[in-house]
Amino acid sequence: MTTIVASTRNYFAELWRAWNNFWFTPTDPATLALIRLLAGGMMLYTHFIWSFDLAGFIGRDGYTPVEFLQAMPGREWSVWSIFDWIGPNWLLWTVHILALGVFLCLFLGLFSRIAAVLAYLLAVSYVQRVTPGAYFGLDKTNCMLAMYLMLGPCGARYSLDRLWRLRRGDASEPAPSTAANISIRLMQLHLCVVYFFSALAKLEGNTWRLGTAVWWAASNYEYQSLPLTWLADWPILIAMFTHATVFWELSYPFLVWNRFTRPWMIWMAVAVHGGIALFMGMITFGLAMIFANLSFLKPETVRRWVDPVASRVSLAIVGKKVG
Amino acid sequence: MSKQRPDPPPQQPAGEKKPNAPQAPEAKPKPAKPVKPKVPSPWPWGxxxxxxxxxxxxxxxxxxxxxxxxxxxxxxxxxxxxxxxxxxxxxxxxxxxxxxxxxxxxxxxxxxxxxxxxxxxxxxxxIYINNGYDFFSPDPGVSHQIKYEVFNNAGEKLAEGQFPNRREQWPRLFYHRHMMLVEQSRDPMAAGQGWETAIAERLLEKHDGDRVRLVMIRHHLLTPQQVKDGGRIDGPTTYEEIGVMNHNRTRPPATEQAPAGGTP
Known part of the structure; x- marks a missing residue:
């Protein structure tokens, strides 16, 4: 009996230690900073595109009027957007330009933490304004990344904030951060949830189970950006791509944590999302998902790739090399 | 929160007797346990x-x-x-x-x-995590288009166009937004909500028209065999007209609207 109690106690002690190691081990904020740089640029571009028809998509009386959305069944108080309260066109444009300024700050890493919080609130406001209306996976990914960026020191590296500190004589390396680790862990888990449920939804479809879905997606003229109809002569390729997509999405949440299978999962993500970007015209969505997958990169790997570039930029701007 | 917290004081080892516990006269004094060196916590947060x-x-x-x-x-x-x-x-x-x-x-x-x-x-x-993540699910489906013509009261055509259209909507993300607009307006959940009317009103406002004609089109997909037989995925036979709507302006033009309170 004593052995059982001791074993159980040991199990929970080990579990608590593993939990703490997973969530609370400080990490170099390099990975988070790289994702801030890339996701910030993506959010700036994504929201800049609304400028082409801001009143039409975001305006109160646009293609999906605010009153129309609010009257839709299932619309609840907790679905919010600042654009629900913005009427006049001049105010809409003022808020939009300020929002673009926030996304630019996030991209450059200027007042990074404040910019990340504002960018998240604004990104949610834009997407809730066009849900339903004109949203798609890109908006979901943008909001996901912005939400976790604001939780950690996303401007600790590769940012104007860092260069500003350097200019003031603070050349110290950014300290490993627990908050950075929590942000990255949440991104990773969120990504696992996305792939897992994406796979479950596909399993409801006959074409995904039979192995023909990639054809129906690739031969859709409205999506297509590069010719893919040559696949008609290669049913085996269609089947391979279809089955590989489903099995990869389904196994991602389990295999991405193992260091031997992780590279396969990540490179597969690059291949799938890169394919969507190149062939199906969703360059932004494909890239945003690849950026999210970078959360599984070790900070050392990120620094090995990015620091040389960051040092050159730093040397050019403040005359000192820094990561 | 990320500041280093002082380590908690070492806990009393399990089984150690309390200092004020009465000692039996025949009990031998226990050898003092070696003091474990303090190991700093790997987690800075308390x-x-x-x-x-x-x-x-x-x-x-x-x-x-x-x-x-x-x-x-x-x-x-x-x-x-x-x-x-x-x-x-x-x-x-x-x-x-x-x-x-x-x-x-x-x-x-x-x-x-x-x-x-x-x-x-x-x-x-x-916090916007209310998503289904059902990309291209359960099955990839057909696409839809909306063609529009805007007229004034005299019957003159003021504008015409199509959602989505790669030539009219650029960059690609802007095109994609129009594509999503049409697809989400065709969603069964949105059926009967009057979405087409909202799109029509916006087009009238944008082009300062009085009447708009919308043509809803379904763009069918071809099987691999149909493509091998020479079919084109953008061939005329792949488009099917599924509805036409004529709509007269109900909202007054922006210039005629009374200014909202508190705004210039």
Missing amino acids: PFARVLVSLLVAFHVFVLFISPWEIQLRQSIVPMAEPGGPPLDAQGRPIPPQQFDPRTYPAQLPVLPIALTKYLHHYANL
Whole structure:
């Protein structure tokens, strides 16, 4: 009996230690900073595109009027957007330009933490304004990344904030951060949830189970950006791509944590999302998902790739090399 | 929170006697246990902060998981009938699902996800994790288009165009927004909501017109064999007109609207 109690106690002690190691081990904020740089640029571009028809998509009386959305069944108080309260066109444009300024700050890493919080609130406001209306996976990914960026020191590296500190004589390396680790862990888990449920939804479809879905997606003229109809002569390729997509999405949440299978999962993500970007015209969505997958990169790997570039930029701007 | 906390004082080892406990006269004094060197905690945050944050992240990840679970099952609800085939009517014929009497065949509800999200979905809504992540699911479908012509009161055509259209909408993301606009307006959940009217009103406002004609088009997909036989995925036969709507302006032009209070 004593052995059982001791074993159980040991199990929970080990579990608590593993939990703490997973969530609370400080990490170099390099990975988070790289994702801030890339996701910030993506959010700036994504929201800049609304400028082409801001009143039409975001305006109160646009293609999906605010009153129309609010009257839709299932619309609840907790679905919010600042654009629900913005009427006049001049105010809409003022808020939009300020929002673009926030996304630019996030991209450059200027007042990074404040910019990340504002960018998240604004990104949610834009997407809730066009849900339903004109949203798609890109908006979901943008909001996901912005939400976790604001939780950690996303401007600790590769940012104007860092260069500003350097200019003031603070050349110290950014300290490993627990908050950075929590942000990255949440991104990773969120990504696992996305792939897992994406796979479950596909399993409801006959074409995904039979192995023909990639054809129906690739031969859709409205999506297509590069010719893919040559696949008609290669049913085996269609089947391979279809089955590989489903099995990869389904196994991602389990295999991405193992260091031997992780590279396969990540490179597969690059291949799938890169394919969507190149062939199906969703360059932004494909890239945003690849950026999210970078959360599984070790900070050392990120620094090995990015620091040389960051040092050159730093040397050019403040005359000192820094990561 | 990221500041280094002092290490907690070493706990009394289990089994050690209290200092004021009466000692039996015959008991031998125990040898002093070697003092373990202090090992700094690998986690800078103190136990209270870690427990609190653990609860928060556990809650967040839990909602993250149950939200798509419930959202995906919303469209999978089926009548409470014996699995393995449709129920039969008095004549032994299969009853089509749309003719199921809800009193005899109430819906099979996903009880657990519904119960879990009943209150928690507000959290998911507020922070925008209320997503189904059902990309190209359950099956990739056909696309739709809306062609429009805007006229003034004299019947002159003021504008015409198409959503989506690669030549009219650029960059690609802008085109994609129009594509999503059309697709989401065709969603069965949006049917009967008057979405086309909202699009029509916006087009009238944009082009300062009085009447608009919308043509809804379904763009069918070709099978691999049809493509091998020479069919083009943008061939004229792949487009099917599924509806036409003429709409007269109901909203006054922006220039005629009374200014809202508090605005110039």
